[in-house]
Amino acid sequence: MPAQPPKALKPRKTPSQPRSRVTVDAIFEATIQVLLSQGMVGLTSTGVAERAGVSVGTMYQYFPNKQSLVYALNERFLTTLAERVEATCAQMHGRPVAEAAEALIDTYWAAKTERPELTRALYRSVAELETDALLHAFATRVDKATTDMFCRASDFSSPDASEVNVLLTTVIYGSVRNVFERGLGPEEILGLKSELKAMCRAYLATVGK
Amino acid sequence: MPAQPPKALKPRKTPSQPRSRVTVDAIFEATIQVLLSQGMVGLTSTGVAERAGVSVGTMYQYFPNKQSLVYALNERFLTTLAERVEATCAQMHGRPVAEAAEALIDTYWAAKTERPELTRALYRSVAELETDALLHAFATRVDKATTDMFCRASDFSSPDASEVNVLLTTVIYGSVRNVFERGLGPEEILGLKSELKAMCRAYLATVGK
Amino acid sequence: MPAQPPKALKPRKTPSQPRSRVTVDAIFEATIQVLLSQGMVGLTSTGVAERAGVSVGTMYQYFPNKQSLVYALNERFLTTLAERVEATCAQMHGRPVAEAAEALIDTYWAAKTERPELTRALYRSVAELETDALLHAFATRVDKATTDMFCRASDFSSPDASEVNVLLTTVIYGSVRNVFERGLGPEEILGLKSELKAMCRAYLATVGK
Amino acid sequence: MPAQPPKALKPRKTPSQPRSRVTVDAIFEATIQVLLSQGMVGLTSTGVAERAGVSVGTMYQYFPNKQSLVYALNERFLTTLAERVEATCAQMHGRPVAEAAEALIDTYWAAKTERPELTRALYRSVAELETDALLHAFATRVDKATTDMFCRASDFSSPDASEVNVLLTTVIYGSVRNVFERGLGPEEILGLKSELKAMCRAYLATVGK
DNA sequence: AATGAATGAGTCTTCATTCAT
DNA sequence: TATGAATGAAGACTCATTCAT
Incomplete structure (x- = not known):
């Protein structure tokens, strides 16, 4: 990356x-x-x-x-995150889209939630860095993995998997970040996560079948 | 606020x-x-x-x-944003949820997109401030308006409008922010926005009818 | 002055x-x-x-x-102080030196002790001003009065009243200041004052009779 | 200290x-x-x-x-001063009070007079600092030494050496300071010093024998 | 290679003083 | 004459970075 x-x-x-x-x-x-x-x-x-x-x-x-210190730190965490997402994607090859989406949510969510304070700190640190390139590299790498996963989903034949991918990832990554911004409590977070899955499911059910 | x-x-x-x-x-x-x-x-x-x-x-x-300068600046913009959201909510009273959600997306999106560079700058500026209180006040104020709007939607009878509200706002606000983070192009943004609406519609169709 | x-x-x-x-x-x-x-x-x-x-x-x-503000303030207080000392001196004309000395102690002491905090503050304020001229003028004026008083004391015929005056005033003014510097308690102060009188008496008894 | x-x-x-x-x-x-x-x-x-x-x-x-700079400077000088006073006190153990008092005067006077301008500057500098604690520590330390000296004087048996000590030190330290305040000339200073000694002698002759 | 003393450009912030209204 | 907004010189202090030891 x-x-x-x-x-x-x-x-x-x-x-x-x-x-x-x-x-x-x-x-x-x-x-x-x-x-x-x-x-x-x-x-x-x-x-x-x-x-x-x-x-x-x-x-x-x-x-x-x-x-460079903070940069390297972010790089480290983003690399780990990317690897985890890639692993999930590899594992989900050929499974139904809905399941794939849910798995993505679980993985991303878990990664960001494990050390919440650190996540917050890193989110903030990024604001003061020239990290556009870094974030872009991360996005590209991860997008490839997720897009691939969606393309090969057993029940998916969307002509434009990439569009679906952008939507899902934007919504997922954005929501997670917003959770940290708002400082929601643990229960609300759990509820939110399952609703988010429901939402993705509902959306996917209307698309590209 | x-x-x-x-x-x-x-x-x-x-x-x-x-x-x-x-x-x-x-x-x-x-x-x-x-x-x-x-x-x-x-x-x-x-x-x-x-x-x-x-x-x-x-x-x-x-x-x-x-x-305090940057703080005041953020306060100003958040207040304006809150007012616009409230106006939209007032206008959407009694309309179908889906329409309400779409209107919320349009309003929020427009507000953040009008001066994209400024939006980016403010997003970043927040990271270096003790703005938790400010953001919380904003969230509370706006949540009240949106929750209210959803509650009074013509076709909505969810026992827990608040939960729906949290999901929708988290997804919407988060997605918008993520758009800025990724630096998507104008076309992608438009596509994303309409897909987001579709997603909300699909979700709402499965809930609280 | x-x-x-x-x-x-x-x-x-x-x-x-x-x-x-x-x-x-x-x-x-x-x-x-x-x-x-x-x-x-x-x-x-x-x-x-x-x-x-x-x-x-x-x-x-x-x-x-x-x-000029602080300067004027000091000037005010020094003028008042000078007047009080002069009044005492006038009143003590022709009295025994010991009594004169004691009266001087009482007057000076009282003047400085009435508003102790203010006295402290003024003592300090002087340090930051170009007050040499002011203080010198005060000293000259007051010295004239006290010297005069000592010269005309009923039992005093020292050839050099001026020398006695310098000693007594130096000791008195200095002691008072030191009291403020040390932050002595009220009781100690009283004891000190009476001992100081005793000291002056003892000294004067050995001089110029 | x-x-x-x-x-x-x-x-x-x-x-x-x-x-x-x-x-x-x-x-x-x-x-x-x-x-x-x-x-x-x-x-x-x-x-x-x-x-x-x-x-x-x-x-x-x-x-x-x-x-902190000025503070440290004062601390340095006060420490040296305390040491010199202590040395004198140690040396005067068992000698007559009058001699002890004179020795104290000489030592203190010498210490303050060696670099008169510096002494003036330090006196002034104190006014702008939170030096109460410092001065108090100095006073305590030195008082211990001088009181001790007076207690053990060969011809001294005052029940309250402490009171005598307070008087003498107040008068001595105060007078020295006043000398600097008034800006007396070298001759006047010498005369003053010897008169001060005479005064102390006269006082001690009337006390605690 | 490691150390940490030294550097000094760069910032924030205050406050005496002026002057247009 | 009174007001108080505006001024800006002056000073305290920080901290990333270097380099002699």
Whole structure:
């Protein structure tokens, strides 16, 4: 997915040696911690380095600037998310569309809900970055997987699977984000999720059969 | 909607004299301009003041700090948005749910799409503010209007209009936001919008009749 | 005593008309209030004007700058103090030195202790002003009165009354100030005062008889 | 003596590395220089840093704000002063009170007179700080030493040495300060000092024998 | 390679003072 | 003469980034 991170945001070296790997992981974890406790505003390079137990200098060895840190963090999570979605899609090949859609909802929902606070923080962090390229790369990659899944659904023969795909993903991704924006309670969330599935089902029943 | 802006964000004085009014408006407009051209990162107090053609000091007479400026801006737009939604809801009283939902989509969509770049900028600006209270106040206000509209729909007798309302609004608001996130083209957007309507129709057809 | 207030500190107009008098008094009172509640740091021209119920503009009509305000305030108090000391001195003409010294202590002490917080505030305010001239003028004026008193004491024939005067006044004024610096309690203060008198008596008994 | 500097005034890091030590000393010296030449008003962070030959940033690594700088400076001088007084007191154990008092006068006087301009500047600087705690700690520490000295004087058996101590120290410290306030000339100062001693002697001769 | 002291450009913010109304 | 909106110089402070050790 890296897909050309705006040059300045590329990590400096890809850690291969075990020591480096540990360092980088510590930095990532520290970034998350600071992000959670202080938000983007409180995310200072010194603060992260301190929390990670390394010196600023060391940190700059791996990340050329502060943004690259957050960028890499988002990249990491988006990559994981993409992989999970792809896995789901692979698994759902040849199944009915409705089921496929529901599975997509479940997977995406779960991924975003596991660490809700982190999800919130990342959603916010994106606003301050030049992440258009990153998000676009993610969208493209995932769209391919989902479109594919819908195309090959057992009961689906829409001439334009892509259109259906755009609708479903927009609605799903958007709804999830809105849930975080509104700060709904756990029960409401569950209800919402099942209604969303119902909605998708209802829609698919009227389309491309 | 003001709903207790976190004290530090409250404007300092409400301009009463005509000279003040002009000044404040200039500041607002300048804020928008800067937000559009430089984003939240480039939004400096000096920058805004300069663009507004006033001195920093003047700006600080009306806004106790930079954030309050953006806060006020969001408040303004959300208030307008709420009013438009309320107007639509009032107009749709007693009409079929499907029509009501479509009208809501049209209104919300239009409001957000008129100045797309500004919408993007505001979406982003929110991430750096303590706007939870503001957003919550907006949600509450608008939810009341929409729930009411759905309750009184001619063909609607759902025991739980509120649940339907949450679903529809989440889906609609979320989808719109996602459209901006993805940077879809105008055509795709139009297609998406009509599909979204179809989806809502399909869903409502299966519910509460 | 004005004795050439450093040009920039001279009040702009001496209020003669009754309206002006009221305004100036209100400003003085406001200055004291602000000084007491916020200290020198919190003493802003806007703050004082507001508290005085006049506009900044009006205030600047009477005081050309912030310092002149504090300067005038100190001048006022020093003048009153000088008058009280002079009165005491006049009254003590021809009395024994010891009694004269004690009377001086009582007068000075009383004057500084009546509004202790204000005294503290003024002591501090002086530090930030170009008040050397003012203080010098005060010292000269008062020294004249006290020296005179000591010279004419019934039992005093020191060849150098001036030297005695310097010692006594230095000790008295200094001690009073130190009392405020240390923040002694009321009882300690009383004890201290009577001991100070005893000390002066003891000293005078060994001198110039 | 640190005695809990009001948290905001505590130095940020205590320099351990030699480079740091040099830096901090340079900053201190620069602070003194600026204080002497421009007074508290002219003491700006940039000014001090410039004079110290370091960047503002460096200065802020050691002192969280401007005040802490002056605070630390006062602390330094008060500590030295306390040490000198203590040394004198230790040395005067078992000697006659009068001698002890004179020694105290000499020591305190010398300490304050060595760099008169600096003394003046520090006296003034205190007015703008939250130094009550600092001064109180100093007073307590020094009072202990002097009281002790008086208690153990060979010819002293006052039931309340503490009261005598308060009087003497108040008179001495206060007089010294007053000398600076009045701007007396060197000759007057010498005369004053010897008279002050005479006064103390006279007083002690009437007490607690 | 790691460290962390030093840098200084860049921001926010205040407040004495002016001046058009 | 009074008002208070506007001014803008001045100053405090932060923090990403560098580089000597």
